[in-house]
Amino acid sequence: MTDHMTANDVAFDNPLNPGFRRGKNILAVASGKGGVGKTFFSISLTQALAKSGKKVLLFDGDLGLANVDVQLGLMPKRDLNDVIRGRLSLDKVVQNYNGEFDIIAGRSGQASLSALPSQRLMMLRDQLLDLAEQYDAVVIDLGAGVDRTVRLFSALATRTLLVTTDEPTSLTDAYAFIKLGSAAGLSKNVSIVVNQAQSALEGEKTYKTLLKACENFLRLSPSLAGMVRLDPRVKETIRHQTPLLTRSPNTEAAADIDKIAKAVYREMQDEAKEMAKAARR
Ligand SMILES: Nc1ncnc2c1ncn2[C@@H]1O[C@H](COP(=O)(O)OP(=O)(O)OP(=O)(O)O)[C@@H](O)[C@H]1O
Numbered sequence: 001m002t003d004h005m006t007a008n009d010v011a012f013d014n015p016l017n018p019g020f021r022r023g024k025n026i027l028a029v030a031s032g033k034g035g036v037g038k039t040f041f042s043i044s045l046t047q048a049l050a051k052s053g054k055k056v057l058l059f060d061g062d063l064g065l066a067n068v069d070v071q072l073g074l075m076p077k078r079d080l081n082d083v084i085r086g087r088l089s090l091d092k093v094v095q096n097y098n099g100e101f102d103i104i105a106g107r108s109g110q111a112s113l114s115a116l117p118s119q120r121l122m123m124l125r126d127q128l129l130d131l132a133e134q135y136d137a138v139v140i141d142l143g144a145g146v147d148r149t150v151r152l153f154s155a156l157a158t159r160t161l162l163v164t165t166d167e168p169t170s171l172t173d174a175y176a177f178i179k180l181g182s183a184a185g186l187s188k189n190v191s192i193v194v195n196q197a198q199s200a201l202e203g204e205k206t207y208k209t210l211l212k213a214c215e216n217f218l219r220l221s222p223s224l225a226g227m228v229r230l231d232p233r234v235k236e237t238i239r240h241q242t243p244l245l246t247r248s249p250n251t252e253a254a255a256d257i258d259k260i261a262k263a264v265y266r267e268m269q270d271e272a273k274e275m276a277k278a279a280r281r
Pocket residue numbers: 031033034035036037038039040041062143144195196197228229230231232234235238253
Protein backbone atom coordinates (compact mmCIF):
# COMPACT_ATOMS: atom_id res chain seq x y z
CA MET A 1 0.00 0.00 0.00
CA THR A 2 1.10 3.53 -0.66
CA ASP A 3 2.58 5.15 2.42
CA HIS A 4 0.45 8.28 2.17
CA MET A 5 -2.63 6.22 3.06
CA THR A 6 -2.57 7.02 6.75
CA ALA A 7 -5.60 6.86 8.99
CA ASN A 8 -5.11 10.23 10.72
CA ASP A 9 -5.38 11.92 7.35
CA VAL A 10 -9.00 11.07 6.67
CA ALA A 11 -11.01 13.84 8.33
CA PHE A 12 -10.50 16.11 5.34
CA ASP A 13 -13.63 17.14 3.47
CA ASN A 14 -15.92 14.81 5.37
CA PRO A 15 -19.48 14.84 3.99
CA LEU A 16 -20.56 15.61 7.51
CA ASN A 17 -18.68 18.90 7.48
CA PRO A 18 -20.64 22.10 6.88
CA GLY A 19 -20.12 23.51 3.40
CA PHE A 20 -19.78 20.05 1.89
CA ARG A 21 -20.94 19.85 -1.75
CA ARG A 22 -21.62 16.78 -3.85
CA GLY A 23 -22.28 16.75 -7.58
CA LYS A 24 -25.28 14.96 -9.02
CA ASN A 25 -23.67 13.80 -12.27
CA ILE A 26 -20.06 13.09 -11.35
CA LEU A 27 -18.30 9.73 -11.49
CA ALA A 28 -14.85 9.45 -9.91
CA VAL A 29 -12.60 6.57 -10.95
CA ALA A 30 -10.23 5.48 -8.18
CA SER A 31 -8.02 2.58 -7.11
CA GLY A 32 -5.95 1.58 -4.10
CA LYS A 33 -3.02 0.31 -6.11
CA GLY A 34 -1.68 2.08 -9.19
CA GLY A 35 -1.57 0.73 -12.71
CA VAL A 36 -4.81 -1.26 -12.57
CA GLY A 37 -6.43 0.56 -15.52
CA LYS A 38 -8.11 3.70 -14.11
CA THR A 39 -7.10 5.99 -16.96
CA PHE A 40 -8.00 3.43 -19.61
CA PHE A 41 -11.33 2.83 -17.88
CA SER A 42 -12.08 6.55 -17.39
CA ILE A 43 -11.46 7.30 -21.06
CA SER A 44 -13.50 4.31 -22.25
CA LEU A 45 -16.36 5.06 -19.86
CA THR A 46 -16.42 8.66 -21.08
CA GLN A 47 -16.45 7.47 -24.66
CA ALA A 48 -19.23 4.96 -24.02
CA LEU A 49 -21.39 7.62 -22.37
CA ALA A 50 -20.70 10.04 -25.22
CA LYS A 51 -21.63 7.40 -27.81
CA SER A 52 -25.00 6.97 -26.17
CA GLY A 53 -25.67 10.66 -26.81
CA LYS A 54 -24.60 12.17 -23.50
CA LYS A 55 -22.61 15.36 -23.18
CA VAL A 56 -19.60 14.28 -21.15
CA LEU A 57 -16.54 15.93 -19.61
CA LEU A 58 -13.44 13.93 -18.72
CA PHE A 59 -11.39 15.59 -15.99
CA ASP A 60 -7.82 14.48 -15.32
CA GLY A 61 -7.79 14.47 -11.54
CA ASP A 62 -4.44 12.69 -11.21
CA LEU A 63 -2.86 16.01 -10.36
CA GLY A 64 0.77 14.95 -10.05
CA LEU A 65 0.95 12.25 -12.72
CA ALA A 66 -1.65 13.24 -15.29
CA ASN A 67 -1.93 10.93 -18.29
CA VAL A 68 -5.34 11.19 -19.93
CA ASP A 69 -3.73 13.37 -22.62
CA VAL A 70 -0.99 10.79 -23.17
CA GLN A 71 -3.41 7.89 -23.66
CA LEU A 72 -5.37 10.04 -26.11
CA GLY A 73 -2.30 11.38 -27.93
CA LEU A 74 -3.13 15.01 -27.19
CA MET A 75 -0.79 17.94 -26.75
CA PRO A 76 -2.94 20.23 -24.63
CA LYS A 77 -2.22 23.93 -25.03
CA ARG A 78 -4.03 24.73 -21.84
CA ASP A 79 -4.37 22.56 -18.77
CA LEU A 80 -5.12 22.49 -15.07
CA ASN A 81 -1.85 24.18 -14.27
CA ASP A 82 -3.21 27.39 -15.82
CA VAL A 83 -6.19 27.16 -13.49
CA ILE A 84 -4.13 26.46 -10.40
CA ARG A 85 -1.83 29.39 -11.21
CA GLY A 86 -4.92 31.59 -11.45
CA ARG A 87 -4.25 32.38 -15.13
CA LEU A 88 -7.48 30.88 -16.49
CA SER A 89 -10.80 29.74 -15.10
CA LEU A 90 -11.62 26.05 -15.37
CA ASP A 91 -14.09 26.46 -18.26
CA LYS A 92 -11.31 28.09 -20.35
CA VAL A 93 -9.11 24.97 -20.32
CA VAL A 94 -11.78 22.65 -21.69
CA GLN A 95 -10.82 21.01 -24.98
CA ASN A 96 -12.92 18.86 -27.24
CA TYR A 97 -11.79 15.40 -28.27
CA ASN A 98 -12.75 14.42 -31.80
CA GLY A 99 -16.20 15.92 -31.55
CA GLU A 100 -17.02 13.19 -29.02
CA PHE A 101 -16.45 14.58 -25.56
CA ASP A 102 -14.71 17.36 -23.63
CA ILE A 103 -11.49 17.05 -21.65
CA ILE A 104 -9.68 18.98 -18.98
CA ALA A 105 -6.08 17.87 -19.13
CA GLY A 106 -3.73 17.72 -16.18
CA ARG A 107 -0.04 18.47 -16.15
CA SER A 108 2.34 15.61 -15.48
CA GLY A 109 5.39 15.95 -13.31
CA GLN A 110 4.25 19.20 -11.76
CA ALA A 111 4.91 18.53 -8.10
CA SER A 112 3.14 21.72 -7.08
CA LEU A 113 -0.11 20.31 -8.44
CA SER A 114 -0.10 17.27 -6.19
CA ALA A 115 0.84 19.40 -3.18
CA LEU A 116 -1.75 22.13 -3.60
CA PRO A 117 -2.84 24.05 -0.55
CA SER A 118 -6.33 23.02 0.59
CA GLN A 119 -7.76 26.39 -0.35
CA ARG A 120 -6.71 25.98 -3.98
CA LEU A 121 -8.15 22.48 -4.04
CA MET A 122 -11.46 23.76 -2.71
CA MET A 123 -11.47 26.47 -5.39
CA LEU A 124 -10.90 23.82 -8.03
CA ARG A 125 -13.67 21.72 -6.53
CA ASP A 126 -16.14 24.59 -6.66
CA GLN A 127 -15.27 25.47 -10.25
CA LEU A 128 -15.64 21.84 -11.27
CA LEU A 129 -19.01 21.50 -9.56
CA ASP A 130 -20.23 24.62 -11.36
CA LEU A 131 -18.89 23.47 -14.72
CA ALA A 132 -20.49 20.03 -14.25
CA GLU A 133 -23.91 21.64 -14.56
CA GLN A 134 -23.27 22.09 -18.28
CA TYR A 135 -22.90 18.33 -18.79
CA ASP A 136 -24.90 15.13 -18.53
CA ALA A 137 -21.96 13.45 -16.84
CA VAL A 138 -18.43 14.23 -15.63
CA VAL A 139 -15.82 11.48 -15.27
CA ILE A 140 -12.81 12.12 -13.04
CA ASP A 141 -9.68 10.02 -13.50
CA LEU A 142 -7.99 9.96 -10.11
CA GLY A 143 -4.51 9.09 -8.93
CA ALA A 144 -3.96 5.83 -7.05
CA GLY A 145 -4.38 5.70 -3.30
CA VAL A 146 -6.47 7.78 -0.98
CA ASP A 147 -4.59 11.03 -0.42
CA ARG A 148 -6.47 14.27 0.21
CA THR A 149 -6.87 15.14 -3.48
CA VAL A 150 -8.44 11.75 -4.09
CA ARG A 151 -10.69 12.15 -1.05
CA LEU A 152 -11.77 15.59 -2.15
CA PHE A 153 -12.76 14.46 -5.64
CA SER A 154 -14.27 11.24 -4.36
CA ALA A 155 -16.33 13.27 -1.89
CA LEU A 156 -17.72 15.57 -4.57
CA ALA A 157 -18.58 12.66 -6.88
CA THR A 158 -22.03 11.17 -6.97
CA ARG A 159 -20.36 7.78 -7.12
CA THR A 160 -16.79 6.54 -6.92
CA LEU A 161 -15.92 3.59 -9.12
CA LEU A 162 -13.11 1.72 -7.40
CA VAL A 163 -11.06 -0.27 -9.91
CA THR A 164 -9.31 -3.45 -8.84
CA THR A 165 -7.79 -6.47 -10.53
CA ASP A 166 -7.64 -9.99 -9.10
CA GLU A 167 -4.06 -9.49 -7.88
CA PRO A 168 -3.87 -9.81 -4.09
CA THR A 169 -2.04 -6.48 -3.74
CA SER A 170 -4.69 -4.70 -5.79
CA LEU A 171 -7.48 -6.28 -3.73
CA THR A 172 -5.76 -5.45 -0.44
CA ASP A 173 -5.34 -1.84 -1.49
CA ALA A 174 -8.95 -1.64 -2.73
CA TYR A 175 -10.01 -2.86 0.71
CA ALA A 176 -7.77 -0.24 2.33
CA PHE A 177 -9.32 2.45 0.12
CA ILE A 178 -12.80 1.47 1.32
CA LYS A 179 -11.68 1.25 4.92
CA LEU A 180 -9.99 4.65 4.96
CA GLY A 181 -12.79 6.13 2.87
CA SER A 182 -15.36 4.87 5.33
CA ALA A 183 -13.59 6.73 8.14
CA ALA A 184 -14.07 9.88 6.03
CA GLY A 185 -17.72 9.04 5.35
CA LEU A 186 -17.09 8.31 1.67
CA SER A 187 -17.55 4.58 1.25
CA LYS A 188 -21.33 4.61 0.99
CA ASN A 189 -20.97 5.82 -2.59
CA VAL A 190 -18.28 3.39 -3.70
CA SER A 191 -18.93 0.68 -6.33
CA ILE A 192 -16.43 -1.87 -7.53
CA VAL A 193 -15.11 -2.34 -11.06
CA VAL A 194 -13.10 -5.52 -11.58
CA ASN A 195 -10.70 -4.86 -14.43
CA GLN A 196 -8.55 -7.30 -16.39
CA ALA A 197 -10.86 -10.17 -15.42
CA GLN A 198 -9.95 -13.52 -17.02
CA SER A 199 -13.66 -14.25 -17.50
CA ALA A 200 -17.02 -13.09 -16.21
CA LEU A 201 -16.93 -15.89 -13.65
CA GLU A 202 -13.44 -15.01 -12.45
CA GLY A 203 -14.43 -11.34 -12.21
CA GLU A 204 -17.40 -12.28 -10.08
CA LYS A 205 -15.11 -14.30 -7.80
CA THR A 206 -12.75 -11.33 -7.40
CA TYR A 207 -15.65 -9.08 -6.45
CA LYS A 208 -16.96 -11.66 -3.94
CA THR A 209 -13.56 -11.87 -2.26
CA LEU A 210 -13.49 -8.11 -1.74
CA LEU A 211 -17.16 -8.00 -0.74
CA LYS A 212 -16.67 -10.68 1.91
CA ALA A 213 -13.78 -8.76 3.50
CA CYS A 214 -15.83 -5.54 3.51
CA GLU A 215 -18.86 -7.26 5.02
CA ASN A 216 -16.89 -9.13 7.67
CA PHE A 217 -14.59 -6.36 8.84
CA LEU A 218 -16.26 -3.08 7.84
CA ARG A 219 -19.96 -3.97 7.74
CA LEU A 220 -20.08 -2.47 4.27
CA SER A 221 -21.42 -4.04 1.06
CA PRO A 222 -20.11 -2.10 -1.92
CA SER A 223 -22.00 -3.00 -5.08
CA LEU A 224 -20.44 -4.36 -8.26
CA ALA A 225 -20.57 -1.76 -11.03
CA GLY A 226 -19.32 -4.39 -13.42
CA MET A 227 -16.22 -6.03 -14.81
CA VAL A 228 -13.98 -5.49 -17.79
CA ARG A 229 -12.29 -8.50 -19.26
CA LEU A 230 -8.58 -8.76 -19.91
CA ASP A 231 -8.05 -8.00 -23.56
CA PRO A 232 -4.74 -7.72 -25.41
CA ARG A 233 -6.23 -4.99 -27.59
CA VAL A 234 -6.38 -2.65 -24.61
CA LYS A 235 -2.60 -2.46 -24.50
CA GLU A 236 -2.53 -2.03 -28.26
CA THR A 237 -4.98 0.89 -28.19
CA ILE A 238 -2.96 2.61 -25.46
CA ARG A 239 0.20 2.15 -27.47
CA HIS A 240 -1.52 3.71 -30.46
CA GLN A 241 -2.88 6.52 -28.29
CA THR A 242 -6.37 5.86 -29.65
CA PRO A 243 -9.22 4.97 -27.32
CA LEU A 244 -10.64 1.44 -27.30
CA LEU A 245 -14.10 2.34 -28.56
CA THR A 246 -12.56 4.03 -31.59
CA ARG A 247 -9.92 1.48 -32.49
CA SER A 248 -11.49 -1.77 -31.29
CA PRO A 249 -15.20 -1.16 -30.67
CA ASN A 250 -16.18 -4.80 -31.25
CA THR A 251 -14.11 -6.36 -28.48
CA GLU A 252 -15.29 -7.99 -25.28
CA ALA A 253 -13.70 -5.24 -23.20
CA ALA A 254 -15.59 -2.58 -25.18
CA ALA A 255 -18.89 -4.45 -24.68
CA ASP A 256 -18.13 -4.72 -20.95
CA ILE A 257 -17.55 -1.00 -20.69
CA ASP A 258 -20.72 -0.17 -22.60
CA LYS A 259 -22.68 -2.29 -20.16
CA ILE A 260 -21.10 -0.57 -17.15
CA ALA A 261 -21.70 2.88 -18.65
CA LYS A 262 -25.41 2.20 -19.09
CA ALA A 263 -25.88 0.74 -15.60
CA VAL A 264 -23.81 3.39 -13.85
CA TYR A 265 -25.55 6.25 -15.63
CA ARG A 266 -28.97 4.90 -14.69
CA GLU A 267 -27.89 4.46 -11.07
CA MET A 268 -26.44 7.94 -10.97
CA GLN A 269 -29.70 9.44 -12.16
CA ASP A 270 -31.58 7.54 -9.44
CA GLU A 271 -29.09 8.81 -6.89
CA ALA A 272 -29.50 12.40 -8.13
CA LYS A 273 -33.25 12.07 -7.64
CA GLU A 274 -32.71 10.79 -4.09
CA MET A 275 -30.35 13.70 -3.40
CA ALA A 276 -32.91 16.20 -4.67
CA LYS A 277 -35.58 14.57 -2.51
CA ALA A 278 -33.35 14.69 0.57
CA ALA A 279 -32.55 18.36 -0.08
CA ARG A 280 -36.26 19.24 -0.10
CA ARG A 281 -36.82 17.54 3.24
N1 LIG B 1 -8.95 -4.69 -19.54
C1 LIG B 1 -7.65 -4.69 -19.77
N2 LIG B 1 -7.09 -5.65 -20.53
C2 LIG B 1 -5.76 -5.67 -20.77
N3 LIG B 1 -4.88 -4.78 -20.28
C3 LIG B 1 -5.36 -3.80 -19.52
C4 LIG B 1 -6.76 -3.68 -19.22
N4 LIG B 1 -6.92 -2.57 -18.43
C5 LIG B 1 -5.70 -2.05 -18.25
N5 LIG B 1 -4.74 -2.76 -18.89
C6 LIG B 1 -3.29 -2.53 -18.89
O1 LIG B 1 -2.96 -1.81 -17.71
C7 LIG B 1 -2.08 -0.74 -18.01
C8 LIG B 1 -2.30 0.40 -17.03
O2 LIG B 1 -3.49 1.09 -17.37
P1 LIG B 1 -3.74 2.59 -16.89
O3 LIG B 1 -2.61 3.46 -17.24
O4 LIG B 1 -5.07 2.96 -17.40
O5 LIG B 1 -3.76 2.35 -15.32
P2 LIG B 1 -3.92 3.43 -14.14
O6 LIG B 1 -4.65 2.74 -13.05
O7 LIG B 1 -4.50 4.68 -14.67
O8 LIG B 1 -2.41 3.68 -13.70
P3 LIG B 1 -1.85 4.83 -12.73
O9 LIG B 1 -2.20 4.40 -11.34
O10 LIG B 1 -0.38 4.81 -13.00
O11 LIG B 1 -2.53 6.12 -13.13
C9 LIG B 1 -2.38 -0.39 -19.44
O12 LIG B 1 -1.25 0.12 -20.09
C10 LIG B 1 -2.81 -1.69 -20.04
O13 LIG B 1 -1.69 -2.34 -20.60
